[in-house]
Amino acid sequence: MRDAAVDSLRALNEVVKRLRAPGGCPWDREQTHASLRPYLLEETYELLEAIDAQGVATLREELGDVLLQVLMHCAIAAETDDGFDVGDVAEVTRAKMIHRHPHVFAGTAVGGAAEVVVNWERLKRTEKRERLSLLEGIPSALPALAFAHGVQKRPARLGFDEMPSTTDALDATRTALERLASVAEGAPAAPARGQDWTVEVCRPAAPLEEAVGELLYAAVALARRLRVNPEDALRSRTNRFVDRFHVLEEEARSDGVDLHDLDQAEWRRRWEATSRPR
Structure with a gap:
């Protein structure tokens, strides 16, 4: 330094x-x-x-x-x-x-980055002898996608992966989506326009919430198998929506239109127009 x-x-x-x-x-x-x-x-x-x-x-x-x-x-x-x-x-x-880096400071030979990760977890375990589970130390206060990613990744580093291949993760995602479709009839009715979504008003049925959780968990596993960070992927997708919605707002202001006055058909027309080349 x-x-x-x-x-x-x-x-x-x-x-x-x-x-x-x-x-x-x-x-x-x-x-x-x-x-x-x-x-x-x-x-x-x-x-x-x-x-x-x-x-x-x-x-x-x-x-x-x-x-x-x-x-x-x-x-x-x-x-x-x-x-x-x-x-x-x-x-x-x-x-x-x-x-945790004996291959750098103590002459330990490793075959590559993957072996470094395995050694890291083993050495970390020796430091944290009071921990009874590999999953201890993953903050439960993490955003849910990041928490799921961490929970899946920690055992996978040592050889246990609930969905060990891309095919397994794809199958789990399809199964979860099919299950969600089968219980979707229990979904709450859409709230009236202007009514905020609240747990009290729109609390989903337990099977529906569980099915959504299974789908998201499987999607995290699929992203992990594809070496994609699910948190980053979802943020990127959300930012694309934000950018497109900003265009819609700018065009509405330019037209002198109050978005509160739009009906569903006009919302859809303006939304689809933002996807066209400008």
């Missing part, structure tokens, strides 16, 4: 400590690990957006915002008798990376 980079990191850490110190910022001084949770989440999502946008300046800024959150949590932890500081965090991570 460049000396200047070390100096910048140290200077930023000193800023954070000053904010937390007596006479520092009243807002920063009252923060806790728990109160900072939403800010860490928000900054993480902003970082992910910057990665998608592929802008160097924005990426640098958003990485800095996440780094600030890390330093703030370290500063809070350091204020307790049994706490730790950013140096302790760095040392734990350094030791962990060395232990």
Whole structure:
């Protein structure tokens, strides 16, 4: 690491400590690990957006915002008798990376990236001896697609895959779709226009919700077999809808049309028009 980079990191850490110190910022001084949770989440999502946008300046800024959150949590932890500081965090991570890369630091021979992944899971298990399940450590608070992806991937790394081939995943997806079609008659009626979708108003029948879950779970497995990240794929598809809907809105504004006044036929006509070359 460049000396200047070390100096910048140290200077930023000193800023954070000053904010937390007596006479520092009243807002920063009252923060806790728990109160900072939403800010860490928000900054993480902003970082992910910057990665998608592929802008160097924005990426640098958003990485800095996440780094600030890390330093703030370290500063809070350091204020307790049994706490730790950013140096302790760095040392734990350094030791962990060395232990999980024996093919780099200890002369262990590996046959390729796949074997590295298998070794990683084995070594990780030795570090987490208190864990009784391979699935422990996958945050259940992850978005559902990412959670399903992680749950499927962890055992697959060690040799167990519920849907071990693309054909198996395709068959499971077809079966789930057929089952969903068979129970779709239990779907709630469409709400009246202007009525918000709520669980109380439109709570689906349990078999219907289960069938949708099976379809989504199988779709995640299929995406994994195809080496596609389902979270990224769905986000990309959703963004295509967003872009197209923005075109619809712009054209409606240009025509002096209030979208609230459109009937279903006009909505459909305008939507189909956005797919034509402009």
